[in-house]
Amino acid sequence: MLYKVLAFFQFIIIVVLIVALGSHYVSFGGSSLVVRTPEAPGESTVEYTPPPPPKVMVESLAQIKELKEAFTPTIVKVTDDIYYARGYALGGVQMVITDEGLVIIDTTESLDAAREILAEFRKITDKPVKYIIYTHGHVDHIVGAPVFMGPDTQVIATEDCVEFMKKDFGWLAPFQRRCRKIQSGDMDPEYARKPPMQSKVRLSHTAGEKDIVWPTITFDQEYSFELGGKEFKLYHTIGETPDHLMVWMPQEKALFPGDLYYASFPNLHTPMLEPRPVRGWYESLDRMAKMDAEYLIPGHSFEIIGAREIKETLEAHSAGIKSVFDQTIECINQGLNVEEAVAKVKLPPNLAAREHLQEVYGRVDWSVRGIYQGETGWYDGHGSGLNPLPSSYANREVVKLAGGADKLLVRAIELQKANEHQLVCELCDVVIKANPKDKTARAIKADSLDYLGYQSGNLNMFGFYRSAAAMERKAAGIKIE
Incomplete structure (x- = not known):
């Protein structure tokens, strides 16, 4: 009997302790979180006199002069059989002449620019276009293709390029057009100041799936063909995009890197678009640097001639990209937020001093933000961003x-x-x-x-x-x- 009494009192004590403990962590009052919509302030009444229009800074004059030169329509004779049309639009076009016909590499973003380029090419040769090669599916490389098409023209790209084009010109096309319009400074031009130089960018803001010439030959990692005694080797080299390829002509030692090289610190991340495969970019450049090319003909900016300069330039670009990537990954692993990483990550001084790595097109800080976006999630772990108010x-x-x-x-x-x-x-x-x-x-x-x-x-x-x-x-x- 005594055992049962003790057990009963023990049970009562346990219940009391559980209730006391529970009341510390559990609310029984039915209270709820308060979400209040603050009152909007009235429109300001302060008087504002606009400042004088901005002027071009002295240090920018040399850059503008170089841009004008880069965007001056020019047909460059690289070799007796390789020609490079640059300056007609944002994207360039390369033509390779063979005994049996022409190979065209990339086609610009504009039908009008493509027509101008073809007219100049026709002053050089009247041979038919046998192949068009897309280095990747960005608008400034493929929209002009209909101008170069002949009855028997084949269009070559990677398998991934088809899926990339379906996204950019299909289900995400309206967003892509808006982003490109904003990036090129073309949004609402009647409300914008006149730029210091007229842009040659002719991005199509209406091109959709029906306007695009789709690849007829696709490949995964490698593809080779011969035309008129010339050999063309195509390699899948991810970087600016996951679908990217390079074109290598071994006998001529001519390398066409697409957008994996141009004369600027590269745009490792375009602020309004998806993250880019940065590791693939520097690995692809390493691969190109080992090919001992004597002619480098990019999709943008000036060609480079000379094996030593090409190798040094590609190696420097690869080293710069890898340094920014490695530093950013270290910041991520240290638990730094993106703003702290942006303040910390810099190009090494020896690379930052190189002419072809100046931040005239891409930027290191944008690259850091893009790597964070590609490698981490949207929540920083600090609480307030988990379920934010408007x-x-x-x-x-x-x-x-x-x-x-x-x-x-x-x-x-x-x-x-x-x-x-x-x-x-x-x-x-x-x-x-x-x-x-x-x-x-x-x-x-x-x-x-x-x-x-x-x-x-x-x-x-x-x-x-x-x-x-x-x-x-x-x-x-x-x-x-």
Whole structure:
């Protein structure tokens, strides 16, 4: 009997302890999380006088001169049988003459540019086009193909190129067109400032699956053919895209690297598009450097002639890409966030000093962001980003704490006069996200975006900023006179 009494009291004690412990961790009051929509601030009333239009910086003049030269329509005679059309559009075209016909490598982004190029090629030879080779499926390499097609022309690409083209010109085509339009600075041109030089980019913003010449011959890793006594070896070399290939002519020692080489630090990541296979890029360049090419004819920028210079250039590009990739992976493994990695990762001084690795097209910081995007997830582990509120919520609270939109925009105008244009844009974004109808904030931001573009020294950056400024002015209803 005593045993049963003790057991009963033991049971009561256990129940009390469980209830006490549970009440510490479990709420029995039925409370719920509060999600409150903050009130939007009123539109600002601050007076704003736009600054004078930005001017081209002195250090950019040499770059503009080089760009003008690169975009001057030119047919380059590389050898007696190899010709390179550059400067007619963003993408170049290579022609190889054989006894039995022509091989065309890439076709530009424009039917008009392709017609101009073909007319020049026809002054050199009237032989039929037997093969077109796509180095990859980007718009600036394939859209002009119909101009070069003959009744018996075959089009060669990797198997992956077909799937890549289905995405870019099929189910994701509207997004791709918008991204390319923004990148080239062509968004809402009536609201944009006139650029310091006229762009030769002729991206098609309407091309879809029905407008494209699809490959008729595809391969996985390697493909070879002979035409008129000349041998062509094609190798799948991923890098800028997963479908990329290079063309090697062993007898001529001529190498066509597509977009895996051009005279700039490469665009390892285009800010609005998918991550790129960076490891494959530097591995492909290593492979090219070992081929002892005497002629390097890229899809963009100038050709290089001479085995030693080609080898050194390709090795430097590979080393630069690998260094940025390895440093970024180290940052990821150390637990650094992307902003900390962007501040830390730099090209080694010996590579940063090389003329062909200047950041005129691609950028190291964009590359770091792209590698993070490709190698990690979207959550940083710090909690607030796991289930975030709309950005307008916090921004409305910030505007309220600041004492209204006018307070923030007065400070933005002060910063604009001090040439702190990035901070101007970010302050204006607070106001715009709190109240998208605030026209003054958009006008201030647009002018600072113009300055950022002119000060960037980077072709892609200029295009992005020009489009962004135009979109802000359009939202504010401000046209450029």
